[in-house]
Amino acid sequence: xxxxxQQIDAxxxxxxxxxxxxxxxxxxxxxxxxxxxxxxxxDADKALAGAAAADAARxxxxxxxxxxVPLIHKDIFCHEGWKTSCGSKMLDNFIAPxxxxxxxxxxxxxxxxxxxxxxxxxxxxxANENSFYGPxxxxxxxxxxxxxxxxxxxxxxxxxxxxxxxxTDTGGSIRQPAAFCGITGIKPTYGIVSRYGMVAFASxxxxxxxxxxTAEDCALMLxxxxxxxxxxxxxxxxxxxxxxxxxxxxxAGLKIGLPREYFAEGLNADIAAAINAAVEQxxxxxxxxxxxxxxxxxxxxxxxxxxxxxEASSNLSRFDGVRYGHRTAKTGSLDDMYEQTRAEGFGAxxxxxxxxxxxxxxxxxxxxxxxxxxxxxxxxxxxxxxxxEQCDVIxxxxxxxxxxxxxxxxxxxxxxxxxxIYTLGVNLAGLPGMSVPVGLASNGLxxxxxxxxxxxxxxxxxxxxxxxxxxxxxxxxxxxx
Amino acid sequence: xKWEVVIGLEVHTQLTTKxxxxxxxxxxxxxxxxxxxxxxxxxxxGALPVMNxxxxxxxxxxxxxxxxxxxxxxxxxxxxxxxxxLPKGYQISQFELPVVEGGAITIQVQxxxxxxxxxxxxxxxxxxxxxxxxxxxxxxxxxxxxxxNRAGTPLLxxxxxxxxxxxxxxxxxxxxxxxxxxxxxxxxxxxQEGSFRCDVNVSVRPEGQAEFGTRREIKNLNSFxxxxxxxxxxxxxxxxxxESGRKIQQATILFDPDSGETRMMRSKEDAHDYRYFPxxxxxxxxxxxxxxxxxQRELPELPVAMQARxxxxxxxxxxxxxxxxxxxxxxxxxxxxxxxGADAKLAANWIMGDISATLNREEKTIADCPVSSDALAxxxxxxxxxTINNKTAKDVLKKMWESGDAADVIIERDGLKQExxxxxxxxxxxxxxxxxxxxxxxxxSGKEKALNALVGQxxxxxxxxxxxxxxxxxxxxxxx
Numbered sequence: 001x002x003x004x005x006q007q008i009d010a011x012x013x014x015x016x017x018x019x020x021x022x023x024x025x026x027x028x029x030x031x032x033x034x035x036x037x038x039x040x041x042x043d044a045d046k047a048l049a050g051a052a053a054a055d056a057a058r059x060x061x062x063x064x065x066x067x068x069v070p071l072i073h074k075d076i077f078c079h080e081g082w083k084t085s086c087g088s089k090m091l092d093n094f095i096a097p098x099x100x101x102x103x104x105x106x107x108x109x110x111x112x113x114x115x116x117x118x119x120x121x122x123x124x125x126x127a128n129e130n131s132f133y134g135p136x137x138x139x140x141x142x143x144x145x146x147x148x149x150x151x152x153x154x155x156x157x158x159x160x161x162x163x164x165x166x167x168t169d170t171g172g173s174i175r176q177p178a179a180f181c182g183i184t185g186i187k188p189t190y191g192i193v194s195r196y197g198m199v200a201f202a203s204x205x206x207x208x209x210x211x212x213x214t215a216e217d218c219a220l221m222l223x224x225x226x227x228x229x230x231x232x233x234x235x236x237x238x239x240x241x242x243x244x245x246x247x248x249x250x251x252a253g254l255k256i257g258l259p260r261e262y263f264a265e266g267l268n269a270d271i272a273a274a275i276n277a278a279v280e281q282x283x284x285x286x287x288x289x290x291x292x293x294x295x296x297x298x299x300x301x302x303x304x305x306x307x308x309x310x311e312a313s314s315n316l317s318r319f320d321g322v323r324y325g326h327r328t329a330k331t332g333s334l335d336d337m338y339e340q341t342r343a344e345g346f347g348a349x350x351x352x353x354x355x356x357x358x359x360x361x362x363x364x365x366x367x368x369x370x371x372x373x374x375x376x377x378x379x380x381x382x383x384x385x386x387x388x389e390q391c392d393v394i395x396x397x398x399x400x401x402x403x404x405x406x407x408x409x410x411x412x413x414x415x416x417x418x419x420x421i422y423t424l425g426v427n428l429a430g431l432p433g434m435s436v437p438v439g440l441a442s443n444g445l446x447x448x449x450x451x452x453x454x455x456x457x458x459x460x461x462x463x464x465x466x467x468x469x470x471x472x473x474x475x476x477x478x479x480x481x
Numbered sequence: 482x483k484w485e486v487v488i489g490l491e492v493h494t495q496l497t498t499k500x501x502x503x504x505x506x507x508x509x510x511x512x513x514x515x516x517x518x519x520x521x522x523x524x525x526x527g528a529l530p531v532m533n534x535x536x537x538x539x540x541x542x543x544x545x546x547x548x549x550x551x552x553x554x555x556x557x558x559x560x561x562x563x564x565x566x567l568p569k570g571y572q573i574s575q576f577e578l579p580v581v582e583g584g585a586i587t588i589q590v591q592x593x594x595x596x597x598x599x600x601x602x603x604x605x606x607x608x609x610x611x612x613x614x615x616x617x618x619x620x621x622x623x624x625x626x627x628x629x630n631r632a633g634t635p636l637l638x639x640x641x642x643x644x645x646x647x648x649x650x651x652x653x654x655x656x657x658x659x660x661x662x663x664x665x666x667x668x669x670x671x672x673q674e675g676s677f678r679c680d681v682n683v684s685v686r687p688e689g690q691a692e693f694g695t696r697r698e699i700k701n702l703n704s705f706x707x708x709x710x711x712x713x714x715x716x717x718x719x720x721x722x723x724e725s726g727r728k729i730q731q732a733t734i735l736f737d738p739d740s741g742e743t744r745m746m747r748s749k750e751d752a753h754d755y756r757y758f759p760x761x762x763x764x765x766x767x768x769x770x771x772x773x774x775x776x777q778r779e780l781p782e783l784p785v786a787m788q789a790r791x792x793x794x795x796x797x798x799x800x801x802x803x804x805x806x807x808x809x810x811x812x813x814x815x816x817x818x819x820x821x822g823a824d825a826k827l828a829a830n831w832i833m834g835d836i837s838a839t840l841n842r843e844e845k846t847i848a849d850c851p852v853s854s855d856a857l858a859x860x861x862x863x864x865x866x867x868t869i870n871n872k873t874a875k876d877v878l879k880k881m882w883e884s885g886d887a888a889d890v891i892i893e894r895d896g897l898k899q900e901x902x903x904x905x906x907x908x909x910x911x912x913x914x915x916x917x918x919x920x921x922x923x924x925x926s927g928k929e930k931a932l933n934a935l936v937g938q939x940x941x942x943x944x945x946x947x948x949x950x951x952x953x954x955x956x957x958x959x960x961x
Contacts, residue, residue, distance in 0.1 A: 078527045091526065098520050100527055197527040204761035232529050233763050311761055314559050317570020318524040322627065338563055361561070361756035371757060 001478045004163040004217035008065050011058065016159075018051035018058075018068025018112055025070045029161050032481050036137045038146075038155040039115040040075045041083050047114035052387040054110055067110030068226060072110040072156050072165040076123060078197040079103035079210070082113070086199045087121040087131040087149075090319045090326045090345035100197025101229045102166060102208050109224045114162065118152030121204050121347045122316065123170055125149050127409070128177070130349040135406055138180060139479040140445055144403040145430050147177030154181035158479055164212040164221050168198060171304055172203045172423025175435035179398035179448025180212055182437045182477060184465065185211040186218045189455045190348055190430035191236035194229030200315040202308035203234070205427040214475050215436065215465035219243040222458060231354040238456065246463035252286030254464065257391030261297040262422055268401045274439030274447040275397050278468065282395075285467055290391045294383045299376045300424040305417055306373035307362050307428070310352075313357025319345060353415065379465070388454045393464060397422055398435045398448035422450060432458050436465045437474040446477075482724075483688040486716050487696075488651045488681060489643035492658055493636045494668040495612070495676040496539045502611045503530030503573065510674045514617070514628035514949050516589035522633045524568035529762050532557075536635035539667035540580045540609050541768060541776045543637060544914065546665050546783055549584025551773055555608075557763040560755040565627050566614035574638075576757045579608035580766065583937065586661065588653040589803065602654050605640040605691050609766075612636050620937060631675075637667065641761060643682065648712035652705050655679055659705075664784055669743035670702050679708055684729070685719045694719070695729040701738050711736035715743050787812055795825035804833050810847045814854050821858030824865050831861060835878055852881050873897050873945055899948050903955070909942040910955045931954045 002010075010016040026044050033039050047070070054068030078084045078096035080103075085091045099107070106113070120130040128136040128151025138146040139159040146155040150167030154177035157165050167174040169187035178185030186209050194207040200206060208222035222243045229235045258279065263272060279289060321327035321341030328340035347353070360369035387394060399419060409415045426433035432455070435448035453461040469475050501508055502562040505517035520528040558576035584604040591597045614632035616625050639658060645651045659677055663670040670677055679702045684694035699715060702708045714736075719729055731749040736742075782790075784806045791802035791812075805815045811832070818828040836857070840850060852860075860877060863869050869877065869892060880891045892898060913935050914921060923931035932953065939952040 084526065086526065086912070094526070096525075098525065194525070196529050199526040200762075202761075231531060233531055234761075310758060314571050314756070314758070317561060317563065318526070318568060320563060320565075320570060322565045323523055323568060325526070334565065358756060362756050363756075364756045366756075366758070451739050 001160050001162055001213065001476070004069065004220055005214070007069050007163055008220070009222075011068055012065065014104050016069075018054040018070075020046065021068065022047050022051040022070050022112055022114055022395050022447060025162055027120060028159065029115065030140075032159050033161070035142055035481075036139055036155050036159055037134050038118055038136050038152045038161065039072070039160065040085055040087070040118050040133050040152070041116040042114065043082075046186075047112055050112040054112055063108070064110045066220070069164070070112050070114045070162045071106055071111040072115045072117050072153060072162045073103060073106070073113055074150050074153050074166050074168060075119055076168055076199045077103050077166060077281050078199070079113065082116060084116075084199065085132070086123070086346065087119040087133060088347070088350070089132040092132065092326065093313040094325050096197075098197060101194035101227075101231065102198065102225050105224050105227065106166070111224070115156070117156055120149035120151065120173075121350050122199065122312070123149040123168055123173055123206075124312070124349050124353055125171065126176055126419050127404070127406075128152065129406065129410065131166055132347060137406070138403050138445070139481060140404070141443075143405055145180065147180035147264055147399075147403060149173040149177075149353055150185075150211060151177045154183055154185070156209050157181070157183050157213065159481060160478070164210055164217055166208060166225065167211045168201075168206055168208045169427065169433075170201050170207075170308060171427050172420050174209050174211060175423050175433055175448065175450060176396050176420070178435040179450075180403040180439075181447065182440075182446030182474070182479070183211055183213055183434050184215050184218055184434070184463065184469075184475060185209060186222065186434035186458065187426065187432060188222065188226060188458050189236070189432045190427075191234055192226045192238065192432075192456075192458070194227070194232040194235050196229050196231040196235075199289040199315055200311075203315060204311060205304075205308060207427070214469055215245065215434075215462045216247055216469075218434070219247060219459070219462040219466075222462075241459060243462055246459040249460075249463045249465040249467075250286065251282065251464060251467050254282070254285075254287040254393070255290050255468065256282055256287050257290045257292035257387050257394045259294040259297065259387065259394060259396055261290050261294050262396030266400045266421075267397060268441070270439075270441035270443075271397050271400070271401065271402065271447050274441070275395070275449055278436075278438040278449045279395065281468060281472060285471070290388055292387045292394065294380075294425065296376065296379045296383050296389060297421065300380055300428055301417060301421060303373040303376040303380065304420070304424040304428060305356070306369050307377065309353040309357030310361050310370055311357070313354045313361065316346075316350070316354055321345070335412070349413065362397070377428045378427050383455075384425070384429045384431060393457070393461060394452040396452075398450040399423075402441045402443060402445035402447060426452055431455060432461060434461055434465060436468060437477070438468075438472070439474055440477065446474075484685045484716075484720050485688045486646055486648075486691075486712075487643050487684045487686060487693055488645035488647075488712065488753075490641045490645070490651060490654060491680040491681075491682070492639045492655065493612075493660050493678045494639060496536050496635040496637055496667055497669055498533055498535040498539070498635050498826070500533060500535075501633035502533050502536045502609065504633055506633065507633050510671075512630055514626070514630060517630040518632070520640050522568065522629055524570075526700065530573060532763060532766065533635060536609055537580070537761040537766065538772075538776060539635075540607065540637055541773055542665050542667055542780060543607055543639070543662065544581035544584065545744070545773070545777050545780055547584030547586055547663060549604065550582045551768060552578060552580055552582060553768050553770070554578065555580040555766045555768075557760045557766065558757045559760045562753045564613070564626065566616045566629070568614065568632055569630060571615065572611060573760055573763070574610035575608035580768070581607035586654065588650065588657045590647075590650050590653045591650045592647065595645045598651075600650065603642040604643050605642055607639045608635050609913060610636050645683075648716070651681060651712055652709050655705055655708055658737045660784065660807065663899070665781060675703060678703050681712060683712055683715045683719070685716060685723070686762035695731050697729065697732045697734050697743075700746060702736060704883075707736060707738055710738070711743060712743055714741060717744065717935050730923075748803055780929070781809065795819065797825065797829055801829045801833065804827060808847070814847050814850070817854035818858045818861070821855045823861035827861045829865060831857060831878075835875060839882060851885060852878065856881060856887060863888055863892060867899060867948060868892065868899055869899050870949055872898070872940070876945075897946065899946055903951070906939065906943065906947050906955060907953060909947070910952065910959060913942060914956070914959055924960055932960065953958050
């Protein structure tokens with residue numbers, strides 16, 4: 001299993017070529033995607049042509065470090081000429097006529113896109129079981145889910161289809177599948193990565209980020225993905241920074257906060273043990289531990305499941321069959337067209353959230369639900385700021401359990417929502433959060449450590465994760481395929 | 482029973498920005514369908530709005546022009562509903578915190594009966610929002626086409642308090658607002674193209690009753706004439722309903738100019754729940770103190786201030802001052818004419834008289850006037866110095882209009898100089914008196930005006946070149 005850093009070095013030294021890397025990726029995809037269903041679109045011709053062009057450019061003196069590196073985009077980023085389905089029947093026929101900022105940035109770095117990753121429909125889900133293209137299987141155990149909504153990206157990286165993939169995280173959609181699939185992923189501070197051209201789920205929460213094997217790879221990839229974009233009004237005018245700059249900063253004196261609410265009832269014992277072992281490792285690296293409290297942790301779930309559906313119900317109104325995407329074949333009145341198109345085009349979870357969202361915004365309920373949820377959101381953000389008075393970073397589990405079996409929770413959407421308890425607060429507060437592999441449970445499935453930093457502390461967080469990965473090998477473990 | 486009419490207006494003014502409110506696509510009217518559309522205007526997945534500062538600047542201009550509060554922070558909200566020409570499934574508008582609050586406009590009302598009067602109408606608010614596209618129902622064989630060129634065109638929706646009490650007041654308000662937004666240049670005023678559209682809320686109540694009656698909203702009126710017709714019809718309809726024992730139901734209605742009637746579009750039961758909430762794609766609109774101050778400095782002199790100055794500086798009547806400030810261009814033309822040496826009162830009379838009448842007849846505006854302010858001043862100077870009389874001046878103006886020649890050139894070429902040689906006029910006066918003994922008698926018996934009729938004959942005899950004042954003097958002298 002190659003890391004992004006290894007690919008960059010091998011390309012730079014001439015030990016390999018882009019064509020060789022892409023060919024290897026395509027071979028692994030051909031061998032295993034049938035089982036894993038991690039990808040929606042694979043374009044071998046385009047990938048090989050891109051690789052050949054990258055090799056020619058390198059031969060002609062082009063020194064861009066990521067030139068020719070194979071990449072898989074989550075099927076949520078519009079990329080001109082690529083089908084951008086967002087995991088939905090609604091967009092099954094949608095070829096993007098323009099590119100997202102993330103896709104443009106990756107193109108500008110010379111990366112070669114080989115495929116588009118499966119995902120929960122419109123990024124709504126925690127198991128990647130809500131895709132029109134069928135569930136993704138976890139490479140560690142194909143009976144289990146890979147997590148969601150960036151489950152395809154996580155499974156693809158874990159299975160070695162590419163060293164890096166893009167993901168998005170609205171309530172944990174990068175961190176949770178990274179944890180379930182044993183890889184590293186970071187959701188940056190809200191506003192660091194442009195949302196331009198990224199199909200919206202919940203605009204105030206959505207944030208793109210990289211998924212890879214190592215923290216170093218995430219830093220290299222975040223350097224490509226991040227940057228101010230005037231086409232996204234919520235993009236932050238933050239100076240371009242080098243996210244690799246703190247990779248080698250020693251951890252002596254680092255203050256790690258452990259929120260007691262993240263270690264309370266409901267946390268799986270194997271996960272608790274793995275997190276504690278990771279914390280011990282950090283102590284050995286010179287960190288000190290601070291007991292902290294995030295008292296409103298539990299309220300994150302109801303707050304999130306009001307705000308996210310509210311925004312989604314409005315964001316998804318544009319899928320009406322009028323201009324692009326699915327349109328019902330049945331004829332009738334205008335209202336019939338809307339109703340049939342949306343009844344046919346959206347899956348059950350998307351419909352559930354649209355209905356929830358429309359309800360909480362409706363006349364007479366707005367104050368009781370949406371406004372209250374926004375107040376809780378501020379309380380949660382305040383909790384984190386109070387915690388950062390006492391510590392440099394917060395650590396805890398990403399998930400209360402390891403990956404569950406496919407179909408196990410289909411009948412109980414609330415049970416799935418409760419799995420997001422540790423990840424939602426980060427999105428509600430707009431903070432950066434990451435997942436780092438720190439062990440395997442007795443069932444053989446990966447466990448993720450969550451690192452939460454203050455705003456704009458990505459470089460520091462990546463350094464903290466990198467230092468851990470210098471003295472442990474959990475990030476090098478690969479599933480047997 | 483005597484009924485009192487209560488009217489409030491919501492006016493959608495299309496702002497004069499070159500590009501749309503949230504995208505870089507052009508706002509120009511009349512392009513081929515769907516050619517002026519950026520990704521956000523057709524609501525592609527992942528498209529995001531970016532605020533056009535030019536639209537905000539125009540909202541600030543308006544707020545300052547009506548003495549309103551320009552909110553330093555306002556919020557964009559989503560108004561959610563499904564319609565094919567609304568590509569995102571929501572309109573970005575402002576709901577709880579608009580950019581402009583309060584303010585007032587003074588209107589001049591000419592009622593059907595009675596004297597004209599002034600009234601101050603208070604405004605509730607003005608907010609920024611985007612326009613929708615257009616549904617096209619012709620040429621599609623039973624289906625509808627959608628043109629999204631207009632989608633995202635910036636609008637300032639201006640909402641008045643329900644303070645108008647007649648169709649005449651509503652029309653006067655609409656005209657005053659129209660004149661203001663075109664004056665400060667935030668709206669091109671092209672009503673045919675929909676740049677200025679009015680929604681009119683109408684209710685009636687027994688005179689003396691404090692609470693309002695139930696209102697019905699007439700949508701989308703795009704001419705002052707329609708506003709007047711629609712209100713008159715609607716008021717009578719509501720009164721008839723109530724007097725027939727029926728209750729008015731809140732409703733949105735349309736006015737049909739062909740039949741002159743209003744009809745129901747949707748009742749309150751069908752009213753949408755728009756599920757407004759703050760747009761998470763747009764941060765709060767923050768307007769700095771410096772921005773407001775700069776707009777204030779650059780704001781043109783407003784009509785009311787200019788009217789006062791015209792009265793003061795040029796000695797014009799209130800009526801003249803108001804007429805000349807009907808548009809910024811007209812006022813500028815007047816001032817340029819005076820600056821070029823014309824007497825102000827004469828300039829006012831000529832501009833409001835012959836110039837305006839001819840422009841009207843030829844369906845032109847002052848901007849297309851073939852006689853420049855300099856040329857008009859040239860003509861007026863010749864009236865002031867008695868080179869030509871008023872009547873000749875009218876002919877000279879006509880020739881100037883057609884040929885583009887200067888007044889002096891025409892006067893010289895056509896020999897139109899006023900006859901001031903007493904001897905020549907005396908001969909004509911003698912001849913006229915000889916032919917009109919009856920008039921002389923009447924004058925002598927005390928009918929002062931009897932000689933006035935003879936002035937015309939003297940003028941005729943002189944080929945229009947006699948000075949009418951001098952002719953009258955001579956007539957009087959000879960008779961007494």
